[in-house]
Amino acid sequence: MMLFQNFSDIGLGWLPAWAVILIDFGLAIALACLVHASIYAGLRRLAQGSELFRRELVSKTRGPARLALIFLFIAPAAAVAPLSPSDEQGLRHLVLVGTILLLGWIARIVLDVWAKIHLRRFAIDSEDNLLARKHxxxxxxxxxxxxVLITIVAIAAALMTFxxxxxxxxxxxxxxxxxxxxxxxxxxxxxxxxxxxxxxxxxxxxxxxxxxxxxxxxxxxxxxxxxxxxxxxxxxxxxxxxxxxxxxxxxxxxxxxNAQLIGTVLIYLDHSAPVDRIRDKAREIAEASALWDGGVFNLAVTDFRERVMELRVLVSARNAPRAFDLRCEMREKLVAWIQAEIPQALPRTREELTIEPGRAGAAEHPGLAAQRRA
The missing domain is CATH 2.30.30.60 (SH3 type barrels.)
Structure with a gap:
């Protein structure tokens, strides 16, 4: 404080009061920033290669520490500056408001650091990540x-000082x-x-x-x-x-x-399709796939319509993306196998033509009944 007092009275006595005030506070702020930079340069070197808590603490507290040092160095500068009583009161009020906001800032930083330290124990990118996603x-x-609540409380407390x-x-x-x-x-x-x-x-x-x-x-x-x-x-x-x-x-x-899902594949085939052969092939496809988790497999006829029957394949996977890819793989490979091995099982439209006796061609072919398949 004596340094500020002597410097103001002797070195700057010829300047107007407002200039002395600006120089005093400017020097105080510059000195605070210089001290802050020196301290945090050393802290950063110490924190390199250390645990996450120390690195986060040094990184997050840099701003609040600078503001706190500025308030600390402004106090002796304000004591020796040629301030009027109203100016002193305004400065004290400004420092009070700044301190309240600084405390709110520090509270938010404490929460951020705690959250990062807490969440580093959980790996959300793993397949079985239910507990991690919960936390x-x-x-x-x-x-x-x-x-949000800390910000509202800090702003409200600062405003209530007016x-x-x-x-x-x-x-x-x-x-x-x-x-x-x-x-x-x-x-x-x-x-x-x-x-x-x-x-x-x-x-x-x-x-x-x-x-x-x-x-x-x-x-x-x-x-x-x-x-x-x-x-x-x-x-x-x-x-x-x-x-x-x-x-x-x-x-x-x-x-x-949990992340496991059962995928559904629906296939529509002719009524004459060999269900047992198709079931065996579908199981073979599932067992050969890296996407199947070895859990659920089932193939059953779930509907019987006028022209086709519906086959439903159920296969399970570890998560939703793998279940989707497994459904696509099952559908593609099963349809390709049916086309190559049992094409007659694909959906067909049947029409029956009957030639009545007495019409042309009936003598040569009595009781003719032909089926046209398309």
Whole structure:
């Protein structure tokens, strides 16, 4: 403090007060940034090659530490600067507001670091990733909701340091009624999605990387924010759905309990098709495929129509993408085998022609009954 006092009185005494104030605070901020850069240069070198917690801590706290050092160095500069009483009061208020926002910033950083440390234990890219998806979904939703709440509380606390805002808030509470109703209606959609996010985190009807069918589209949950869900459609499109949709409307979740799925292949053949041979070939195709998990296999006649019969093949796979590919492989190879080995089993249209006695050709061919197949 004595350094600032002497420098202001002796070195800058000939300058106007506003210039001295600018130089004093400029030097304080520059010195704070210099100290910050020196400290974090050493911390970065120490954190290299260390565990994730230390690296994240050094990376995330760089901004808040710089702001904290600026406030720390401004204090002695403000004590010696030629400030008027009103300027001193305004500066103290500014530092108070900055400190409140700084605390909110630090709280969000603590949450981010905790989330990264917690989630590094789970591998979401593994095939059996139900537990990992559960923790990732809960953590990300709670993190985003908590971040929003911390931001709101920090801004509200900063605004309440102003007398005008505090008096307005007290008057709103005293009037209690119309203003609250209006505010509630205005924020209805936002609040609905925030509460839906909390409910999703607790009940988890969807998780990160779940395979869903929403509005007739199949895709995977790519991201869950505090207000909406991003679904990655199979053709790389993205569907944006509000969180409240998954609380209010029905949808299909193919990986709710586990990632395994049973794929269905429907084939329509002639009534004379040898079902046992086709069943044996379908099993052979499944057993030779790297996509089949060795679980479910079944072939059965599930419908018998006027012109064809329906054969349903059931095969299981570890996850939805593999199940889709397995269905395609089964369909392609089974149809190719039927065409090559038993083409007569493919669907046919039958017509029966009967020549009545007494007509031309009946004498040569009495009781002729011909079948034309096409």
């Amino acid at each position: 990732v979904t809960q953590t990300k939703i709670f993190l985003r909701v908590a971040s 007398d005008e805002v505090r008096q307005y808030g007290v008057s709103l509470l005293a009037s209690a009624g119309a203003a609250g109703i209006v505010a509630g209606l205005a924020l209805q959609s936002v609040l609905k999605n925030i509460f839906a996010g909390i409910q999703l985190a607790m009940t988890q009807p969807i998780r990160i990387d779940d395979a869903l069918i929403v509005e007739g589209e199949w895709g995977n949950v790519e991201e869950i924010t505090s207000t909406y869900v991003v679904i990655r459609i199979w053709d790389w499109r993205r569907m944006i759905v509000p969180l409240s949709y998954f609380i209010e409307k029905p949808f299909q979740n193919w990986t709710r309990e």
